[in-house]
Amino acid sequence: MILPALLTSAGFNIVICVGFMSLYSILRKQPINLKVYFGQRLAQLQPGQKNHYFFDRLIPSAGWLVKAWEATDDDIYTCGGLDGLVFIRMIVFCIRIFSVAAVLCIFIVLPVNLFGQGVEQRTPESQMDIFTIANVQEGSTGLWAHFFALYMISICAYALLYIEFKNVARMRLEQVIRYPTKPSHFTVLVRGIPWAEGESYSEAVKKHFSDYYNSSYLAHQMVYRSGAVQRLMMETEKMYKVLTETPINEYVQPITQPITVGCSHIGGIPVPFKTPEGSTKKRKHDDKQDMKDQEVAAAFVFFRTRYAAMVASHSIQSKDPMLWVIDFAPEPHDVFWANLCVPHRLLWIRKTLVFIGSILFSLWFLLPTTLVQGLVNIEKLENMFPVLRGISETQYANIISGYLPSLVLMCFVLLVPPVMMMFATLEGAVSRSGRKKSACCKAIIFFFWNIFFYNLFTGTWWDRMSKLTVTGLKDMATLLGNLIPGQAPFFMTYIMTSGWASLAYELMQPFVLIVNWIFQVILMRKEGFGDLYTFPYHTEVPRVLLFSLLGFTFSILAPLILPFLLVYYFFAYFVYRNQMLNVYITRYNTNGSYWPVAHNAAIFGLIVMQSVASIIFGMKNFGTGSSLAFILIIFTSLFNLYCRHKFLPLFSNKAAQDLIEMDRHDEHSGKLEEILSRLLSSYNKFGPRSGNHPNDLLSAEYKVTGSKDSETSRKR
Template sequence: MAQRPKIDAFVSTTKESFAFTPDEISFPRPPTHLPHPEVRQSQELETDQECAAAFVFFRTRYAAMVASKTIQSYDPMLWVIDFAPEPHDVYWENLCLPYRMLWIRKTSVFIGTIIFSVWFLLPTTLVQGLVNLDQLEDTFPFLRGISETKYANIVSGYLPSLVLTCFVLIVPPIMLMFATLEGTVSRSSRKKSACCKCIIFFFWNIFFYNLFTGSWWDRMGKLTVTGLKDMATLLGNLIPGQAPFFMTYIMTTGWASLAYELMQPFVLIINWIYQIVLLRKEGYGDLYTFPYHTEVPRALLFGLLGFTFCILAPLILPFLLVYYFFAYFVYRNQLLNVYITRYNTNGSYWPIAHNAAIFSLIVMQAVASIIFGMKNFGTASTLAFVLIIFTALFNLYCRHKFLPLFNNKAVQDLIEMDRHDEHSGKIDEILPRLLSSYYQFGGFHGNHPTDLLAAEYKTFNSADAGHKM
C-alpha cells in the first residue's frame, strides 16, 4: 500500500452498479496495488504510481457501501474513503486537496465567517440609525434637523430596508466562496454548506441584531435590565417596534426577489451581450442550477419572522402569506421550466428546513412564555414553557427516526437495486459509459441527466466521444 496520507478513495453508489474503469486522461487514478478484491486493476498504470485522489467503482452498491464504512488500514489517515459525487456533481478543483489540510481550511473559514459577521454589524447599525432618526439626532447633535426634511419619511421608512437588501446581496456569494475554501469535493455539498452559513448569518445579523438594536437608541439608556421581568418588558417593547421595519423588508427583499426570479435580468443581460456584442446567434447557452444557498435562507428567515411576530405584531402575517403564496408558483415554475438538474440533492435540504422550523417554534414559544409572564398570566406562561420542552423532544425523536435516512443509505434498498441490475443486464450497459462520465474537462452545457442509463445521456456522450478519447 502506498504510504501517502493525501489519498482519498471515493466510492460511488449512484443509481447504477459500477466496476472500476480508470480514465486515461483526466483525473488522478489509484495505484495498481489497491487491496480490495473487487477492483479491476488497470494494465496501463505504472506499478509505483501514486495519486492524491481516486475514484473507485464497485460492481454492486452493497460492496461500495461496506467499503465506505470500513477503515482500510491501521492508519485511518492513509486511506480516507467517502461516497463519490455524481459525475456532474464533482468539484474537480478541490478533489486532490490533501486530507490533512481540510481541518485547517475549515478552521480558517470558521474564523473568516465570524469576522465577516462582525463586519456586517456596521451596515446593520447604519440601517437602524436610519430607522430611528429622532434618536439619531439626540445621539449625534450635528444631525439635528434631518428628521424635519420633506424626505424624512422615505429615509426612515423605505431606505433602511433597501440599504440592508443591497448589503445582503453580497452574503450568498461570499458564503459560497467560504464553502469552496473548505475543500468540499462536490458542488451539492458546497452549495449546502453555503446555505447553512447563510441561514445562521441571516438569523443572527438580520433578525436578532436588528431586533435588539432597533430600540437601542432610546431604550438602552433608560431601561436597566436587572431581572427576567425587565427583560420581558424590553422584549415586549422590541418586537412590536420592529414590525414596520420587517414588513418593509419583506416587501423589499421577498416580493422583489420573486419578480427578479421571473424576469431573470442577469441572464437577459448576459444573453444580450453574447448576441449583440460578441455576435453569437445562439446566445448564452449555459443554464443554471437552482440557487439553494440564496433562496432557502430567505424563505426560512421569513418563516422565523412569521413565528416570532405572530403574537405581538400579527399584521406582518398578510405580507408573509402573500410572499409564500406567490413563491410557491414562481419557484415551481422555475424548477420545472427554467433551472436545470445536473445532480440530485437527495432531499439533503429537508433536515436544514426542519431544524430552522424547530428553532423558529422554540423562539415563538419562548416569546409567548415571557409575554404571558409579563402580563401575569401564570398558567399560560407555564404551558408555553412546557411547549418548548415538547418541541425539543419532538425534534429529538425526528433526529433519531428520520435523520439517518438522509445521511445513510438503506442496505435493503441497495441489495434490491443490485439484484434488479443483475437480472436486467444493466451492468453491461453502464460500464462503457463510465469512462466518459467522470471526465474533468468535459463540457457541461445544457441539461445533463443524472441517470447514466438515460437515453439522453447516451446521446450526449456519444456526441462528445470524439474529442474525449
Template sequence: MDIPALLTSAGMNIGISVGMFSLYSILRKQPLNVRVYFGQRVAQGRTRSDDICIQKFVPSASWILKAWQATEEDIFASGGIDAVVFLRIVVFSIRIFAIATILCTFLVLPLNYFGQGMQQAEDTTPMDLLTIGNVGEGSRWLWAHCFTLYVISACACTLLYFEYKNIAKMRMEQVNRFPARPSNFTVLVRGIPWSSVESYSESVGKFFSNYYASSYISHQIVYRFGAVQQLMEDAEKMYKVMTTVPGTDKQCCEPNSEKCGLCGGKSKSFKMVGRESGNELTSRNMDDELREKESEAALVFFRSRYDALVVAHTIQSADPMLWVTELAPEPRDVYWQNLCVPYNLLWIRKISVFIASIVFSILFLLPTTFVQGLTKIQHLQYAFPFLKRVSDKNYINLITGYLPSLVLTVFLTIVPPLMMLFSTLEGAVSRSVRKRSACVKVLIFMFWNVYFSNILSGSWIERMGKLTVTSPKDLATLLAELIPKQASFFMTYVMTSGWTGLSCELLQPVPLIGNWLFKCVLMKEEDFVRPVTFSFHTEVTRVLLFGLLGFTFCILAPLILPFLLIYFCFAFLVYRNQIMNVYYVKYQTDGSYWPLAHNATIFSLILTQVVAGILFGMKKSSSASTSTIPLIICTALFNVFCKNRFLPLFKNRAIQVAIEMDRDDEKTGKLQEIVEKLPEGYNQFELCEDPTTQPKQEEEPKSKKDSNESLKDLEIEKPGSPSGEEQPSPLKLEPEPEPKIVSIN
C-alpha cells in the same frame, strides 16, 4: 416606524413589483430573449418563436396560469427531486401561515388593538397598538394568545411530520428508480499514505486487491487539477517543445539568413513543431507526468452495491486519518479541485473558514446598525442634533420606510457568493455538498444578522437616546420586549426582499441586459446566456428566514402575516415558472434540503414559544407563562422523534435495499454490464475540460410498480426530461428526432 412610512414602503414595492411583472410578460415573448427566459426549453429543443404580432407587446398573465396548472410530475421532469422538495417547503409555508393568518387576524389582532396597555406611554406609535405590548398586565386575553400559539405549533408539527415522511419516501424511491448510478458501486478513498517505493496508484491497487480481493475491480487515481497549475504546465510543455525540436542542434535557425529575434537566425528558417513530433513527445513523457500529478485520492470500483457500502462505512486502518472512505458522488457532481486537497489539511481549512465566517458576521454589524439608524432617526437626534433637519423634511417617510430595507437587501447580495467561496475552501468533494454547505452558512448568517442583529441594534439605538443601561438580569427579557417593536421594519423587509426580489428573479435583469448588449451592441452571433442552475442556497434561506419572521411575530405582531402569505403565494407561482423554463439540472442532492428546513422550522417554533413565555411572565400572567413549558418540551421531543425516524434515511443507504438490487441485477444479467461501464463514468480529464457537456442519460428500470402513486415511478414522457439526476446542457445539445414544439407565448 409609523404608518405613513410603512405605506410609503408598500407603495414603492407594489409599484416596482407590478411594473416588473408586466415588463416580464412582454419581454418573455420576444425572440431575442428566448435563451434568457426559456433556457431549459431551448436545451430540450421544445421552443419556437411566432411571428411578430401586437399580442407580443401587450402584458398578459398567461405564465401564471401555466405555472398554476403544472403538476408535481412536471416539476420533477424539469427540476428533479430537489425542485420538488423546495416547492414543498413553499407549500408548507403557505399552509401553516394561512392558518396563522386566519387565527391571528380575527382573534389576536383585535385583542391587541383594544388592550389599552400603552395609552400612557410617551413614545407609542399607532403600529405599537397592534402588538402584544398593548395588552394590559394580568389581562385574561393573554390566554387567547396562548391558545393560538398551541394551535399553530400543533399544526406546524403535524404538517412537518407528513412532509418529512413523504419526502423520505420520495428519496428512497429516487434511489430505487435509478439503480445503475455509478456512485452506487464507487468509493472515494482519501488520505492514501505516501511511499517512496511505489506511486499512489500502485498503493491503492495493492491495498484493495489484498483486503477486498473478491469484490475489488479497479480504481482510478485523482490527478491534481487547477487553472494556475494547468497554465504553468502548458508553459513548461511549450518550452520543452521549442527547445527540443528534432533534427536541430543548439541553433534553430540556419546561418546567413534573416534573424528571427529569438536565437539570432533568420525568421524564414524558424522551424515549427508538427503534430506528429508533439504527439511523440507527449506519449514519451505521459507516464512520468501523470505520476507526478497523482494526488492522495482515488475512486475505487466494486462488484456490487453492498461491497461499496461496506467499504464506505468502515474504518480501513488503525490510523483514522489514512485510507478514509466514503461513497463517491455522481460523476457530474464531483468537485475535482477539492479532491486534490490533502485530507490531513481539511481541519485547518474548516477552522479558518469558521473564523472567517465569525469575523464577517461581526463586520456586518456595521451595515445592520446603519440600517436601524435610518429607521430610528428620531431617536438619534439626541446624540446627533443635525439630524433634526432631515427629520423635518417631506421625504422622511421614504428614508425611514423604504430606504432601510433596500440598503439591507443590497448589502446581503454579497453574502451567498461569499459563503459559497467559504464552502469551496472547506474542501467539499461534490458540488451538491458545497451548495448545501453554503445554504447552511447563509441560513445561520441570515438568522443572526438579519433577525437578531436588527433587533439588538435597534434596541441599542433607542436606549442610547434615553441614556439608560440594562442590567444583566434584564438581558433575558430584552429580546421578548423589543421583538414586537421591530415588526414594522420586518414588514418593509418582506416587501423589499420578498416581493421585489421575486419580480427580479422573474425578470432576470443581469442575463437580460447582458444578452441585449452582447447581441445588439457587440453584434455577436453566439449566445451570451450560459446554462444556470437553481440557487438553492439563496432561495431556501430566504423562505426559511421569512418562516422565522412569521412564527415569531404571529402572536406578537400579527399584521406581518398577510405580507408573508402574499409572498409565499407569489413565490409558489414564480419558482414553478422558473424551474420549468429557466434553470437546468446538473446534479441533485436527492432532497437533502428538507432536513435543513425541518430544523430551521423547529428552531423558529421553539424560539417563538420561549419569547411568548417570557412575555406572558412580563405581563404578570404566570399561568399562561407556565403553560408554554409543556409546549416547548413537546416540540423538542417531536424533533428528536423525527431525527430518529427519518433523518438516517437522508444520511445513509439501506443495506437491505442494496442487496435486493444486487440480486435482481444479477438474475437479469445487468450487474456485469453495469460494472464494466463504471470506469467510463468518472473521466476526470473530460469532465474537467468541459463541465457543461451533455451528460449521459440514465436508464430507467423497465419494470414499474405501483404506477398509480403520484411519485412512485415518475414515468414522464417528455423530450429531454432529466433522468432524475442530470439535465442536458444547452451548450452541446443534439436535437432529438421530432421534438414536441411548445410556443413560448
C-alpha cells in the same frame, strides 16, 4: 416606525412588483430573449428540433402564472430534480402553516390587541403598537387568545413537519430505485491515501483493495493535479477539435516518412497524434513517470456491486482515521475537481480558517445593521447627531425611515451568498451540490443572527438606550419582551423589500438579460447568452427560511406581519415554479438533502416563538400561560429528536435492502456486465485530467481480469 412610513414602503414595493411583472410578461415573448427566459426548455429540445413561440408580443399577460399553477409535481421533478421539488414543498409548508396562523391570529388575537389598553400614551412612534401584544394590559384574560393561538400553531406545525419529513424521506429512497445505473452507486471516493517509498498512489490503492475487497473490487481511477501544464493540454485539445472540423487535405502535403499513430489522453478524451516509430517506447515511459509525479492522494474506486460500495464507504479502513477516508462518490457531473487535489489532512485547518473568517465577516456586518436601525429610529439619530436635525420634518422622512433602511440592508445582504460560497469552496467540498448546500447552511446561520437577532438587539438599543439600564438576565428578558413586538414594522418593510422585490428581480433576470442583449446586438452572436445557471439554493433557501422565522416569532405578537408573509409565499410559489420549469438547468442535486435544513430551521422558529411567548406571558402576569409555553418548548425539542432518529438516517445512508435487491436483479437479468463496462469511463470526461492514464489500460484490465473475477465470484 410610524404608520405612514410603513405605507410608503408598501407603495414603493407594490409599484416595483407590478411594473417588473408586466415588463417580464412582455420581454419573455421576444425571440431575442428566449435563451434568458426559456433556458430549461431549450435544453430539453433535440439538436435538430425547432421551437416556435407565438405570443402577443407587446401585451402584458398572466399566462405564465396559469402554466406554473397547472404544472404537476412530476413536471417539477423532471425539470428541477428532487431538490427543486423539495424547495417547492418548503414554500407549500410555509403557506399552509402561516395560513392557519393568519386565520387564528387576525380573527382572534388581533381584536384583543386592538381593544387593549396597554399603551397609555399614543405617540406617533407608538402608532403600530396598538396592533401588537404590547397593547394588552397585564393580567388581562385576553391573553388566553394568544395562548390558544400559540398551541394551535405549534400542533399544526408538528403535524405538517412530520408529514413532509416522511414524504421527502420516501422520495429520497425512491430516487435510488428510479435511477439504478448511476455510477455513484458503484463508486467510492478515497482520500488520505498513505504514501509509501518507491510505490505510487495508484499501486497503493490497487494493493489495498485487492487485499481487503478482492471479490468485489473492480478497478480504480486516480486523480491528477491540474495546473499550467493541464491548461496547455486543454488548449491543445480545443485546437485539435478546430483542426478536425476544418478540411485541410488540400493544403497539407502527404507525409512520406514512416510514422506510428499514438494516443494522448487529455481529460479522458483520446487525442491522436503522430510520432516517429523509434520514440514510442520512450514516450510511454515518460508519460508513465509524469503520471506518477502528478498523482494526488485521492482516487475513485469501482466495485462490482452497490452493496460492496456501501460497505466500503461506511467502514474505517485503518487504525488512523485520517488515512483511507472513504465516502460515496458524487455523480460525475457533480464532482468539484479542484478540491480533490487538497490533501485530506489539511481540511480541518481550512475549516478552522473559514470559521474564523465567518466570525470576522459577521462582526463587519454589524456596522450596516446598526446603520439601518439608526435610519429606522431617525428621531433618536437626530438627538445623537445635531447635524442631522430637521430630517424628520422633511417631506422625505417617510421614505428615509420606511423604505430606505430595508433597501440598504438588502443591498448589503447581496454580498452574503457569494461570500458564503467562497467559504464553502475553501472548506474543501468535493461536490458542487455539497458546496452549494454548505454555503446555504452558512447563509442561514448568518441571516438568523445578523438580520434577525442583531436587528432586534440594535433596535432595542436605539429605542431604550437612555431609559433602561440592563443589570442582569431578568432585565434583559424584560427589555426584549417589551420591545420585540415593536420591531415588527421594520421586518414588515424588510419582507416587502427583500421578499416581494427580490421575486420581481428573479423573474426579470436583469443581469442575464442585459448581457444577452450585448451578445446579440453588439457582439452579433446569434447563440446569445443564458441557460448557464443552476438554481441558486444558497440564495433562495436562506431567504425563505428567514421569513419563516419572522412568521413564527411575530405571529401571535404582531399578527399584521402574516398578510405580508402570505403575499410573499404565494408569489414565490408561482415564480419559483416558473423558473424551474423554464429557466434554470439542473446539472446536479443533493437528492432532497435541503429538507432536514428546513426542518431544523422550522423547529428553531417554533422554539423562538414559544420562548418569547413564555417571557411575555410572565411579564403580563399570566403565569399559567408562561409555564405551559415553557412545557411546549420541551415538547418541541422531543418532537425534533423523534423526527431526527426516525427520518434523518435515510438522508445520510442508502437502504441496504434496496441495494442488494437491485444487485440481484441486475445479475439475474445479465445487465451487470453492461453497467460495469460503462462504469469504468464514467469519471473520465468530466474533470480536468481525471482518470488513469492511459484509459485503455484500465479497460484492458477489466476485460482480462474483470470477467474472470466476476465469473469466480458468481461461482462462489
